[in-house]
Amino acid sequence: MERILDVKNLEIDFKTYAGTVHAIRNVDFHLNKGETLAIVGESGSGKSVTVRTLMGLLASNAKVVGGTVDFEGKDIVKMSEKELTNLRGNDIAMIFQDPMTSLDPTMTIGKQVAEPLRLHTKISEKAALAEAVRVLELVGITNAKARLKDYPHQFSGGQRQRIVIAIAIINNPKILIADEPTTALDVTIQAQILELLKEVQEKIDTSIIFITHDLGVVAGIADRVAVMYAGKIIEYGQVDEIFYNAQHPYTWGLLEAMPTLETKSDRLYAIPGTPPNLIDPPVGDAFAARNEFALAIDLQQEPPFFQVSPTHAAATWLLDPQAPKVTLPPEIQRRHQVWEEKFANKGVNA
Amino acid sequence: MADAKLSPDLFKRVTVDSTEKEKITTPALTFTQDAMRRLRQNKVAVVSLWIIIIIAIISIVTIFITPADPNKGNLAYTNLPPKIANWNIPGFNGYQDGINKYAGLGKNVWFLLGTDYLGRDLLSRIFVGTRVSLIIALVATLFDLTIGVSYGIISGWIGGRVDTVMQRIIEIVSSVPNLVVAILMLLVFKPGMTSIILAIGLTGWITMARLIRAQTLQLRDQEFILAAKTVGETGPKIAWRHLVPNLSSIIIIQTMFTIPTAIFFEAFLSYIGIGLPAPTASLGTLLSDGQKALQTQPYQLIYPAIVIVVLMLAFNLLADGLRDAFDPKSQR
Amino acid sequence: MIKYILKRVGYLILTLFLVASITFFLMKLLPGTPFNNPKLPPDQIVALKAQYGLDKPVWQQYLSYMLGLLHGDMGMSFQFSGQSVSYLIMSRIGPSLQLGLQAMILGTLLGILLGAVAAIRKNTWVDSVATIFAILGRSIPNFVFAALLQFFLAYKLRLFPIALWDGFSSSILPTIALAMAPLANTARFMRTEMVDVLNSDYIELARSKGETRWQTVANHALRNSMIPIVTIIGPMAVDLMVGSLVVENVFAIPGIGEQFVKSITTNDYPVIMGLTIMYSFMLTVVILIVDILYGIIDPRIRLNEEAN
Numbered sequence: 001m002e003r004i005l006d007v008k009n010l011e012i013d014f015k016t017y018a019g020t021v022h023a024i025r026n027v028d029f030h031l032n033k034g035e036t037l038a039i040v041g042e043s044g045s046g047k048s049v050t051v052r053t054l055m056g057l058l059a060s061n062a063k064v065v066g067g068t069v070d071f072e073g074k075d076i077v078k079m080s081e082k083e084l085t086n087l088r089g090n091d092i093a094m095i096f097q098d099p100m101t102s103l104d105p106t107m108t109i110g111k112q113v114a115e116p117l118r119l120h121t122k123i124s125e126k127a128a129l130a131e132a133v134r135v136l137e138l139v140g141i142t143n144a145k146a147r148l149k150d151y152p153h154q155f156s157g158g159q160r161q162r163i164v165i166a167i168a169i170i171n172n173p174k175i176l177i178a179d180e181p182t183t184a185l186d187v188t189i190q191a192q193i194l195e196l197l198k199e200v201q202e203k204i205d206t207s208i209i210f211i212t213h214d215l216g217v218v219a220g221i222a223d224r225v226a227v228m229y230a231g232k233i234i235e236y237g238q239v240d241e242i243f244y245n246a247q248h249p250y251t252w253g254l255l256e257a258m259p260t261l262e263t264k265s266d267r268l269y270a271i272p273g274t275p276p277n278l279i280d281p282p283v284g285d286a287f288a289a290r291n292e293f294a295l296a297i298d299l300q301q302e303p304p305f306f307q308v309s310p311t312h313a314a315a316t317w318l319l320d321p322q323a324p325k326v327t328l329p330p331e332i333q334r335r336h337q338v339w340e341e342k343f344a345n346k347g348v349n350a
Numbered sequence: 351m352a353d354a355k356l357s358p359d360l361f362k363r364v365t366v367d368s369t370e371k372e373k374i375t376t377p378a379l380t381f382t383q384d385a386m387r388r389l390r391q392n393k394v395a396v397v398s399l400w401i402i403i404i405i406a407i408i409s410i411v412t413i414f415i416t417p418a419d420p421n422k423g424n425l426a427y428t429n430l431p432p433k434i435a436n437w438n439i440p441g442f443n444g445y446q447d448g449i450n451k452y453a454g455l456g457k458n459v460w461f462l463l464g465t466d467y468l469g470r471d472l473l474s475r476i477f478v479g480t481r482v483s484l485i486i487a488l489v490a491t492l493f494d495l496t497i498g499v500s501y502g503i504i505s506g507w508i509g510g511r512v513d514t515v516m517q518r519i520i521e522i523v524s525s526v527p528n529l530v531v532a533i534l535m536l537l538v539f540k541p542g543m544t545s546i547i548l549a550i551g552l553t554g555w556i557t558m559a560r561l562i563r564a565q566t567l568q569l570r571d572q573e574f575i576l577a578a579k580t581v582g583e584t585g586p587k588i589a590w591r592h593l594v595p596n597l598s599s600i601i602i603i604q605t606m607f608t609i610p611t612a613i614f615f616e617a618f619l620s621y622i623g624i625g626l627p628a629p630t631a632s633l634g635t636l637l638s639d640g641q642k643a644l645q646t647q648p649y650q651l652i653y654p655a656i657v658i659v660v661l662m663l664a665f666n667l668l669a670d671g672l673r674d675a676f677d678p679k680s681q682r
Numbered sequence: 683m684i685k686y687i688l689k690r691v692g693y694l695i696l697t698l699f700l701v702a703s704i705t706f707f708l709m710k711l712l713p714g715t716p717f718n719n720p721k722l723p724p725d726q727i728v729a730l731k732a733q734y735g736l737d738k739p740v741w742q743q744y745l746s747y748m749l750g751l752l753h754g755d756m757g758m759s760f761q762f763s764g765q766s767v768s769y770l771i772m773s774r775i776g777p778s779l780q781l782g783l784q785a786m787i788l789g790t791l792l793g794i795l796l797g798a799v800a801a802i803r804k805n806t807w808v809d810s811v812a813t814i815f816a817i818l819g820r821s822i823p824n825f826v827f828a829a830l831l832q833f834f835l836a837y838k839l840r841l842f843p844i845a846l847w848d849g850f851s852s853s854i855l856p857t858i859a860l861a862m863a864p865l866a867n868t869a870r871f872m873r874t875e876m877v878d879v880l881n882s883d884y885i886e887l888a889r890s891k892g893e894t895r896w897q898t899v900a901n902h903a904l905r906n907s908m909i910p911i912v913t914i915i916g917p918m919a920v921d922l923m924v925g926s927l928v929v930e931n932v933f934a935i936p937g938i939g940e941q942f943v944k945s946i947t948t949n950d951y952p953v954i955m956g957l958t959i960m961y962s963f964m965l966t967v968v969i970l971i972v973d974i975l976y977g978i979i980d981p982r983i984r985l986n987e988e989a990n
Contacts, residue, residue: 055890081894089891096890101883104902106909106981115901116891151981167891297360322361522697525969526962529924533946534958538711614823618928621825622943641829641932645837655826662821670817 004207005031005054005175010067012049012058019279023049025231027067031175036201036208038218038239040254041228044275047211050228051177053077054209055092056084071175089116093168097180099160103152109136110148113166120171131170138203139166139196158189165196169204176201178210182217194221215258219243224311227251230275230286237312244339247306247314249293252332269331285317293318293326385599388675395671398664405661409481416474418461421629423468426455429647432472433460446647463653466639468629472653479631480657486547486632487612493551494558494608499601501555502562503593507570513563520556528553532615536624546625550615558604562597569596599676606669610662617658633658687974694966699748701962702955706747709951710740756956761948767956771938775960777847778930778937782922784857789864789918794908796865797872801907802899804877812869819866824925828859828932845934856933863921871914875907882906912976919968923961 012024024046031037039047052058054069054076069076072091079087093116096102104112113136114128123131129148136144139162152160161181168176178197182190198221201208210221218225218239226236227250235248246252253271273290276282282289288298295317297303306319317323328336389395430451433444444452444460452459463472505516523531532549539545569575569592578588613633619625620634621641628635633654640651731737738746750757756767793816800812836844836855843852879885880903888898923939930939938957945953977983 057886057889085892085894087892088889094887094890096883096887098883102887104884104888104906106905107902115888115893119892119897153982164887167887292365294364295360296362296364299364300360317361320361322358324361324363326363518693521693522700525697525966526701526958527920527923527965529927530942530958530961533942534705534708534954537946537954538708610821617823618825622927622931622946624946637823637826641825644829644833648833651826651829651833655830658826659818659822662823663817666817666821 001032001035003030004033004071005209006068006070007050007054008068008070010050010053010069011065012046012053013063013065014059015061015063016279021278022281023062023231023278024053025278025281027228027231027233029226029233029236031207031209032224033207034201034205035223036210036221038210038212038222038225039228040212040215040218040225042213042275045228046231047228048179051094051179051209051211054175054177055088055094056081057088057094086120089168089173090120090171091173092175092177093171093173095161095164095168095176095178095181098184099157099164100184102164103160105152108149108151109155109163112152113163113170116167116171132166135166135170136163138169139163139200140192141166157185158192161185161189161193162196165193165200169200169206172204173206176206176208178208180211180213183212183214190217191220197221215243215254227254230281231278232286232315234287234316235314237308237314240339240343241309241312244335244343245308245312246332246335247308247312247319248316249291249318250287251314252329253290255335256329256331285315295323385675389671392671392674395668395675398667398671401660401664402668405480405664406484408477409484412474412477412481416471416477418471418474420470420474420478420631423466423470425469427459427461427465427469428467429643430461430465430469431647432462432464432649434462435460464647464649466650467643470629472636472650475631475636476654476657479633479636479654480661482543482626482631483613483616483633483658483661486543486550486616487609490547490550490554490612490615491605491608493547494554494612495601495605497551498555498558498604499562499597501559503566503597505559506563506566507593509567509570517563520559524556528556529615529618532619533624536619541624541627543626546616546619549619550612554608554611554615558601558608561600561604565597565600566593569593599672603669603673603676606665606672610665613658613662613665633661686977687970690970690973694970697966698959698963702748702751702959703744705955705958706744709955710743712949712951751959756959757952759945759950759953761945761950761953767952770941770953771956771960774936774938774941776937777853777935778926778939781853781856781860781926781929781935781937782919784853785860785922785925786864786915786918788857789861790868790911790915792861793865793868794872794911796869797874798876798899798904798907800869800873801876801880802895804880809873813873816866816869816873819862819869822862824859824862825928825932827862828856828929831855831859832932845932847935852933852935856929856935859932860922860925860929863925864918867914867918867921868911871911872907875910876903879903879906909976909980912972912979915972916965916969919965923965 007027007029010024010027011022014021014023027046027050029037029039039050041047049058049062053064054071056076056079058064064077067077071087074083076084076087103109110129110132113132114125117123117128117131118125132148133144136147141147141159141162147154152163155163165181176197181197182193185193194217197208197210200206208221210218212218222239224237225239225242226233227242227248228234229250235242235246235251237245242251243255246255250271253269256269257271259268271290276286276289284300285291285294285298285303288294291298297317303315303317303320305313305315307313308319318326431444431446432442433452434442436457437443442462444450461471461473463476466472466475501516505513531553535549535552536545539548575588575592578592583591616625616632617634617637620632621638623638625634626632636654637651637658640654643650728737736743747757754768756771759765759767759770762770796812796816800809800816803809832844832855836842842855846852880899885898885902888902889895893901926937926939927943928939929935930937931943934940938960941953942957944950945957
């Protein structure tokens with residue numbers, strides 16, 4: 001598989017009045033051409049910061065203190081503002097979380113959708129608007145031509161999100177970043193938008209990075225998954241590997257917290273505790289304080305990645321050969337069983 | 351890859367104290383403490399507060415002692431420029447346009463800020479004037495506060511037709527510029543401290559009433575009020591226990607903004623002659639007298655002007671600081 | 683929309699009616715008339731009173747005044763015998779309107795500029811300077827400022843005329859003095875709005891499209907920040923009217939502000955009443971215009987109204 005984006009050893013600090021927050025602490029991941037990578041994590045895990053770095057859209061008090069982001073032979077971290085402006089909305093585009101506030105309330109949607117085109121290509125207003133109509137129809141806005149002169153508040157939430165998607169794809173970007181695009185929408189609309197994204201991906205042949213805290217959404221759309229916690233990626237793999245053969249206790253917690261029809265328990269599960277303070281990150285594994293499977297070494301050294309398969313790795317000391325065998329939570333046991341039955345012997349798609 | 355030299359002990363299971371996980375590391379602050387902390391960090395606001403305190407202290411102290419009698423004029427000393435003892439500091443050496451105005455007046459005669467056209471010590475008059483202006487401003491503001499807050503709470507809390515009528519009344523009253531109303535009132539009452547206080551107080555409450563009403567309307571529909579009601583708390587009790595604490599920040603901030611407006615009003619009314627009667631000293635009368643002598647004795651305008659500007663500036667900056675401190679989302 | 687305007691015009695008339703009535707009775711309460719001059723022989727006083735209709739019962743005076751108002755007749759001035767109040771006001775309103783408009787335009791435009799720059803360069807020295815400037819504008823009483831301007835720029839440096847109303851150059855200093863407060867208020871309001879707007883999601887989306895910072899300001903931020911400024915034009919009009927009382931006096935400008943102060947000191951009640959009604963009228967009209975304007979320029983309100 002061809003890699004289109006390669007993030008290595010990314011480290012980002014934020015200067016705040018309370019101190020320096022080490023928000024991203026050594027993050028590694030890559031994006032393959034044509035695939036959908038889901039980045040999953042709690043609020044504050046660093047998912048949004050990571051993807052904003054991909055477009056150079058960090059806040060003014062943020063600083064990249066280490067690492068590289070390779071895209072088409074160049075390092076995005078080292079790009080000038082001019083190069084970044086050329087990149088944004090053109091090669092890499094973003095879809096935002098809240099459709100109610102992402103659109104300029106005082107500008108017609110026709111103009112807003114046509115804007116990226118006019119910014120990056122020499123095209124007349126008329127032609128740009130025609131393109132806008134095409135792409136609006138692509139995302140499912142009916143009667144697009146007549147609605148070019150309408151304002152955002154005249155559309156529903158779901159429609160507005162479609163418009164946001166239209167804005168993002170009008171220049172056929174190579175990478176599409178979706179930052180929790182369905183979190184603010186009703187469940188039924190969620191499904192529609194996810195369907196739309198899959199269609200769009202196929203139609204314009206783009207690669208998607210999808211950020212979410214909802215594993216249920218991941219199941220419907222992702223090819224690969226990376227799980228983030230406290231500024232690091234702690235497990236990554238193909239979607240089935242993560243769902244049915246997860247190895248990191250945090251991933252277990254996320255899976256347990258996601259009720260399914262097969263869940264036997266009568267109480268909703270929540271991972272106890274809260275993420276650590278990143279001004280003064282804990283020594284060792286950042287998850288140790290909330291980890292019922294913690295080992296002594298977790299409090300001293302950070303676990304490295306242990307390879308589970310060519311495409312699946314997890315940073316947990318439990319995978320070290322010296323680690324004791326632990327009794328998996330029932331839900332996880334059930335999943336690993338499904339893994340054994342359905343996937344293990346057949347081999348996973350590369 | 352794991353280092354093969356790791357001791358097997360390190361791989362023992364450990365239990366982590368779950369209460370540790372829930373502990374919040376920074377001490378909890380109440381809303382007020384948090385706001386005060388933010389305020390303290392705002393150096394400009396702190397300096398302003400100190401300036402106000404110092405001026406207030408001076409005003410109180412000078413009730414008992416002043417360098418000279420502010421109301422007694424000595425015709426031998428009219429229009430003397432500022433002089434500090436017998437030092438020769440430019441601007442403070444008793445010279446004006448090259449002439450020593452103190453010639454022949456005796457060695458120990460000097461006035462720090464000079465004298466006015468009746469021979470009264472300007473410094474003493476400024477002390478008194480500041481005190482008078484401050485008293486008027488504070489009492490008038492208190493008036494504003496009481497009327498405005500009550501009006502706003504009643505209007506916002508009861509709502510419905512009462513609210514509509516009360517709002518219409520405000521619209522009508524505010525259709526006349528408040529200074530004009532104040533002037534009209536002063537024409538009816540005789541000039542003096544009480545009438546000025548009334549005039550200012552009865553015109554300035556509208557802004558506060560509007561703000562309080564808006565906030566009350568917003569709070570009334572919030573869930574914690576509903577929660578209080580479901581627990582059985584009654585109207586006035588809810589108003590006292592829940593509304594007022596939430597309104598307190600607006601009240602304090604708006605009060606801080608009203609004071610400089612009141613100072614300005616008094617100054618202006620006295621300036622155009624319908625404020626305090628002579629020989630009372632207030633910042634307004636001082637400015638009025640000073641402006642008449644501007645071309646020949648500019649210091650008579652400049653020093654009172656400095657005082658009033660500093661006062662208004664200090665209150666405005668403090669109010670700004672308070673507003674930022676109480677509302678952290680108002681990005682500064 | 684039409685219904686809304688008609689309703690507001692109705693309120694305007696009601697308000698003016700109430701203001702006129704209250705002012706009338708207030709003036710009737712006032713002790714003394716200008717005819718308390720002991721130098722006048724008694725029968726002349728009686729004659730004067732008859733001339734001004736002051737010998738009739740109060741309710742009759744009230745009725746005739748109100749009826750007169752409908753025709754634009756506000757009685758005769760006490761001070762300038764033979765001159766009607768309305769003539770007095772009309773002949774003087776020109777300079778005041780010109781001054782007010784100039785000050786409003788100057789204050790608003792500069793204020794928007796200052797506020798926008800302060801917001802864009804938030805927390806830098808530019809922001810601090812702009813904010814200090816704005817706060818000073820609010821803290822220096824305009825009569826002090828007017829007096830100082832007059833002293834330094836007109837008297838000492840002889841750059842501008844000291845007073846009176848002789849052509850455009852006479853209006854420069856008073857306009858500056860009058861514009862200080864609107865400038866300060868607009869600047870601080872603009873800054874707050876702009877800071878909010880610059881932090882909003884749609885600005886981030888605009889940047890993600892590839893717009894530079896300045897492009898986001900020009901294409902999106904400015905427009906969204908300026909719309910709420912219409913709401914402060916009402917209070918600004920009040921500030922301008924109040925300020926004009928001062929500024930016209932300092933610079934001896936023959937406007938209604940100067941007239942108002944003069945008629946206070948001479949107890950010229952008809953003029954005082956007439957001017958009060960005039961001020962109230964102007965203010966209510968401004969507020970009405972602002973309301974309508976706001977409904978037009980904010981697409982959210984405009985289109986909702988049409989949809990209803």
